[in-house]
Amino acid sequence: MDTSSPATIQSLDEIILEFYAAGVIKLGQYKLKSGVMSPIYIDLRELIGFPKLLNTAAQLLHNVIRQKSSSISCDVLCGAPYAAVPVCTLVTVAQNIPMVMRRKEVKEYGTKKAVEGPVKDGAKCVIIDDVCTSGLSIMETATDLRKVGLVVEHAVILLDREAGGPFNLQNEGITLHSVMTLSYVCQTLVKSGKLDPKMAKQIEQFMASQAPDPKPQKVVNGNGLSKTWKQQSFSARAEHTSNAVAKHLFQLMDRKKSNLIVAADLTSTEAILNLADAIGPNICAFKIHADIIDGFSEDFVSKLKELSQTHRFLIFEDRKFSDIGSTVARQYGGGVFQIAHWADMVTIQPTPGPAVIEGLKKGQRSGHGIGGALIAEMSSKGALPNKENVAATIQMAHDHPEDIMGYICQSDIDDEPRFVRMTPGVHISEAGDTLGQQYVLPETVIENCADAVIVGRGITEAFKPSEAARMYQTRAFEAYLKRTSQ
Numbered sequence: 067m068d069t070s071s072p073a074t075i076q077s078l079d080e081i082i083l084e085f086y087a088a089g090v091i092k093l094g095q096y097k098l099k100s101g102v103m104s105p106i107y108i109d110l111r112e113l114i115g116f117p118k119l120l121n122t123a124a125q126l127l128h129n130v131i132r133q134k135s136s137s138i139s140c141d142v143l144c145g146a147p148y149a150a151v152p153v154c155t156l157v158t159v160a161q162n163i164p165m166v167m168r169r170k171e172v173k174e175y176g177t178k179k180a181v182e183g184p185v186k187d188g189a190k191c192v193i194i195d196d197v198c199t200s201g202l203s204i205m206e207t208a209t210d211l212r213k214v215g216l217v218v219e220h221a222v223i224l225l226d227r228e229a230g231g232p233f234n235l236q237n238e239g240i241t242l243h244s245v246m247t248l249s250y251v252c253q254t255l256v257k258s259g260k261l262d263p264k265m266a267k268q269i270e271q272f273m274a275s276q277a278p279d280p281k282p283q284k285v286v287n288g289n290g291l292s293k294t295w296k297q298q299s300f301s302a303r304a305e306h307t308s309n310a311v312a313k314h315l316f317q318l319m320d321r322k323k324s325n326l327i328v329a330a331d332l333t334s335t336e337a338i339l340n341l342a343d344a345i346g347p348n349i350c351a352f353k354i355h356a357d358i359i360d361g362f363s364e365d366f367v368s369k370l371k372e373l374s375q376t377h378r379f380l381i382f383e384d385r386k387f388s389d390i391g392s393t394v395a396r397q398y399g400g401g402v403f404q405i406a407h408w409a410d411m412v413t414i415q416p417t418p419g420p421a422v423i424e425g426l427k428k429g430q431r432s433g434h435g436i437g438g439a440l441i442a443e444m445s446s447k448g449a450l451p452n453k454e455n456v457a458a459t460i461q462m463a464h465d466h467p468e469d470i471m472g473y474i475c476q477s478d479i480d481d482e483p484r485f486v487r488m489t490p491g492v493h494i495s496e497a498g499d500t501l502g503q504q505y506v507l508p509e510t511v512i513e514n515c516a517d518a519v520i521v522g523r524g525i526t527e528a529f530k531p532s533e534a535a536r537m538y539q540t541r542a543f544e545a546y547l548k549r550t551s552q
């Protein structure tokens with residue numbers, strides 16, 4: 067948010083109050099695109115009734131592009147349809163930069179173009195939008211712009227609703243720049259007496275339920291001693307990590323009250339998408355094996371990504387990368403699956419040594435690092451136990467904190483709070499399968515070594531998967547709460 071000088075803060079406050087008076091900022095109960103009811107609504111379409119305010123909004127956006135000109139290179143602008151088109155037109159005039167228009171509905175006649183205007187292959191296009199919630203609308207626009215050859219790396223918006231938009235977009239290679247945040251708008255309205263503090267609290271709670279909250283927590287016991295990683299809350303540990311994926315996952319687990327990762331080891335795209343939609347609200351991450359899916363396609367990926375944004379879960383590809391750097395760079399960044407384009411997290415076998423991480427970095431396509439989960443210990447019967455290998459795996463994680471977000475493990479292997487521990491081989495029946503899988507109860511693994519449980523057939527083969535997911539979610543999260551209260 068751009069509040070770099072007191073003069074800017076002052077004028078921004080005044081502008082917010084003018085927006086409020088004009089009905090651009092509304093308080094009440096409004097349905098968002100996601101279907102969620104929100105106690106506050108920002109509707110930039112109202113601005114066209116107030117030319118002076120429309121111009122002010124354009125100037126605010128223009129200032130962000132100008133101030134960040136060293137990082138935002140821009141050959142052409144695109145206002146996200148349709149609310150941002152008028153304001154974008156004013157920015158193109160102020161900046162003297164051409165503009166393209168994206169059509170939401172492609173015409174059945176004429177040129178049938180989805181993007182109108184001066185489209186040059188490789189030209190850098192900056193998206194202008196009013197508000198960002200999860201980033202879905204900006205992504206839809208970016209997808210169409212990219213299809214015609216434009217390069218989209220930045221989006222500039224008026225208001226960030228702080229519901230994970232910047233993270234989701236970074237994941238797609240787009241950096242989001244906002245003029246103001248929803249919390250700042252609320253603070254300004256409370257300060258000026260326009261918003262009742264009780265209502266502000268309600269909005270704050272609504273936002274907390276929607277978005278990650280990076281509030282730091284002190285990490286000491288009542289006796290002043292440092293807490294072990296197991297005693298610390300997810301939100302406190304989010305503060306200890308510089309890894310964007312680990313941070314996001316810790317915050318998501320805290321907000322969604324879910325430390326359940328589902329292993330969706332199904333082979334039909336339809337079954338996988340149905341499962342993701344049914345249990346999306348109960349999970350923090352959705353793990354797949356792309357190479358067992360029949361008919362894996364770009365369309366499947368885009369549907370899964372849409373569900374991940376609607377239900378707020380991360381996509382986890384269990385590829386278990388295990389080769390020399392140059393090979394994994396290709397396996398990750400290209401080939402049939404194009405994993406780097408859609409996976410928030412991937413599993414990595416440490417056996418090739420640090421070269422495997424360097425290779426993945428080379429194949430990287432997103433802006434938030436590879437989200438690597440190092441396989442430290444496996445759940446299968448007879449898995450090769452080797453103390454030295456585990457120690458070397460921990461060292462690899464410590465040497466690459468920007469790219470390694472956590473471990474797949476079966477025991478308490480490390481004291482460092484910044485990594486997310488994920489444990490598979492979890493089921494409410496501890497019988498195991500006929501091919502070497504061994505199971506432990508969710509409570510046991512959370513108490514012993516895990517932050518998140520990975521559950522596959524316990525959910526996918528349940529009579530009612532959504533009920534099973536709810537049950538695993540409750541049991542795993544309650545075990546985490548019990549552990550952190552000790």
Ligand code: S5P
Nearest residue numbers: 329443444445446490491503521522523
């Ligand atoms: O050690 C491991 C590591 C992994 S990632 N043991 C595992 O079982 N996994 C994965 O977790 C495995 O590939 C599968 O996708 C999931 C466990 O599935 P379930 O049906 O046995 O719960």
